[in-house]
Amino acid sequence: MALEDSHVRRAAHLARIAVSDDQASSFVDDLSRILDMVDQLQSIDTEGVIPLSHPLDATQRLRADEVTETNQRDNFQRCAPAVEEGLYLVPRVVE
Amino acid sequence: MQWETVIGLEVHVQLATRSKIFSGASTAFGAEPNTQACAVDLGLPGVLPVLNEQAVAMAVQFGLAIHADIPEVSVFDRKNYFYPDLPKGYQTSQMYHPIVGAGEVEITLDDNTTKCIRIHHAHLEEDAGKSLHEDFHGMTGIDLNRAGTPLLEIVSEPDMRNAKEAAAYLKAIHSIVTYLGISDGNMAEGSMRCDVNVSVRPKGQEAFGTRAEIKNVNSFRFVERAIAFEVERQIELIEDGGKVVQETRLFDPERDETRSMRTKEEANDYRYFPCPDLLPVVLDQAYLEHLRSQLPELPADKRARFQTELGLSAYDASVLSASREMAEFFEEVHRVCGDAKQAANWVQGELAGALNRESLSIQNSPISAQQLGGLIGRVLDDTINGKAAKQVFQALWNGQGSSADEVIEAKGLKQVTDTGAIEAMIDQVIAESPAQVAQYRDSEPEKRGKMIGYFVGQVMKASRGTANPQQVNGVLKAKLDALL
Structure with a gap:
């Protein structure tokens, strides 16, 4: 699939990354080359190969269900731009 | 034209772990805002998630209870979207390899017949925080205590055909998770939340109609009402020559209607990918067998046993097995008095009536199962007659005496048979x-x-x-x- 400016802008918007017009066209070239490589990979027969979900050959360790954290609200909220009644305040979002 | 309704449910169940799914912060309900939101829950740079073994065990128990396939490997993915109550910018979920595969749930309908609802899968994910849109000088307040609470999302196949079936299904899920003790099932506190997919099609047609998804329907009653409204809306729309559009709608219980949520198209582009911070979860057979051996008797099995072994009617068996507390109370009454039918009558009659009048749940019954069993025993052996039994019941309910025998003695209620x-x-x-x-x-x-x-x-x-x-x-x- 040929990549277009609009695809790059859409991806940038979804990731909330600011991209200028010049950057957008250079990303079109970079990303197109990556997609070409993906196309190359697509031509390989992967029948019977288990999809790799993580590069490490290990499995997830689990932790015991215990409360180990204490209330650090004051510390965390020191770097928040606005707080009130223990809540973080953000620009109004309406559903 | 005759229309047929097609319904599928996505039920989110908060798992009753002590700590969060990926952090050691407490999950207790009702704490001061943000006092249970740690660095992991806040998505601060440099933190890593570590999976809670109890959340895994609870999800697997549910899978075993619905006779589902439990795959050996499951994988966590990132669901990416921006919203202030999700500070990481993604929700850790399971898109491609969920922990619980296909299974089935038996529901009981009003006429006491049963129907099987297929479960597509169930997956583990983390809950988001809460947004408070009240007056904060035009800003929104965010409480992240709930962020990271483990959720099991149970996705059904579109197997339900009317609102009653959907409500019965939700009740069946509720009773399974509370029997297992993996959730408190408290819908008012949001421990169980439900999204409903509804579509209509001409009766006899095989292809599904276009569906609408109704978000956050949070009570058994609302599920029925939301579906009733939505079905009527869709049929009217089609019969007037219109078309149902696939969209997300919100149920408004006050106006008893569903409304379109204006969502941008892109909002549904979640760009899932495997979470690099979490390794695949591998469950071996011995672990599954260990969990299987610890499963309690489940509602459907109990209901069947109450009918076949105790000779109860389908209705009695269904009512008495609906919750674990009810079933355990009844079984204790039966053990003490030895007569299942009498035990069933008293629990559903005199006791249920009294509990109802005072809005008490069976866990808070002032009269214990032992006391009620003892009382029924005295009716069965003709020590007291039915009228006196009601007096004894009332006395025990009011805490006058510790056993039926004591009340009978004190009040001189012993039946005269001379x-x-x-x-x-x-x-x-x-x-x-x-x-x-x-x-x-x-x-x-x-x-x-x-x-x-x-x-x-x-x-x-x-x-x-x-x-x-x-x-x-x-x-x-x-x-x-x-x-x-």
Whole structure:
């Protein structure tokens, strides 16, 4: 699939990354080359190969269900731009 | 045209772990805002998630309870979107390799027939925080205490055909998770939340119609009402020549309607990918067998056993197995008194009525299963009659006495079965009621059966309710008829 400016802008918007017009066209070239490589990979027969979900050959360790954290609200909220009644305040979002 | 409704449900169940799914912060409900949101829950740079073993165990228990496939490997993915109550910018979820595969849930309908609803899969994910849109000088307040609470999302196949079935399914899920003890199932506190997918199609057509998804329907009653409204809306729309659009709608319980949520198209582009911070979860057979061996008897099995082993009706079995607390109470009453039918009658009759009147749940019943079983035992062995039993019940309910025997003794309610004593009382009543005796004698034979009630009442009164009413009835009839 040929990549277009609009695809790059859409991806940038979804990731909330600011991209200028010049950057957008250079990303079109970079990303197109990556997609070409993906196309190359697509031509390989992967029948019977288990999809790799993580590069490490290990499995997830689990932790015991215990409360180990204490209330650090004051510390965390020191770097928040606005707080009130223990809540973080953000620009109004309406559903 | 005849229409058929097609419904599928996505149920989010908060798992009753002590700590969060990926952090050691507490999940306790109702804490001061943000006092249970740690660095991992806040998505601060440099933190890593570590999976809670209890969340895994609970999800697997659910899978075993619905006879689902439990794949050996499951994988966590990132669901990417921006919203202030999700500070990481993604929700850790399971898109491609969920922990629980296909299974099935049996539901009981109003006519006591059962139906199987297939489960597509169930996956683990983390809950988001809460946004408070009240007045914060035009800003929104964010409480992240709930962020990171483990959720099991249970996705059904579109197997339900009306609102009643959907409500029955939600009840069945509720009873399974509470039996297992993996969730408190408290819908008012949001421990169980439900998204409903609804579409309609002409009866007989195989292809599904376009569906609407109704978000956050948070009670059994709302599920029925939201579906009823939505089905009518879709049918009217189509019959008026319109088309149902695939969209997300919100149920408004106050106006009893669903409304379109204006969502941008891109909002649904979640760009899932495997979470690099979490390794695949591998469950071996021995672990599954260990969990299987710890499963309690589940509602559907209990219901079947109540019918086959205890001889209860389908209705009784269904009511008494609906919640684990109810079933355990009933089983204890039955163990103590030895008569399943009587135990069922008392639990669903006198006890349920009294609990209802005072808005109490069975866990908070002032009368214990042992006390109620003891009371029924005294009715069964003829120590007291039915009327006295109600008095004993009331006394125990009010905390007057620790056992039925104690109340019977203290109140002198022991049934009089001594024929001599009963005959003496009857003779006295007859002697004191010449007018009624004359009336009895002069009336048509078929009306006498009714008239005898007066005499029975007088004798019961004379015995302060302790005479055996059947016995009184028999002796009275014989004595009155002898006067004819």
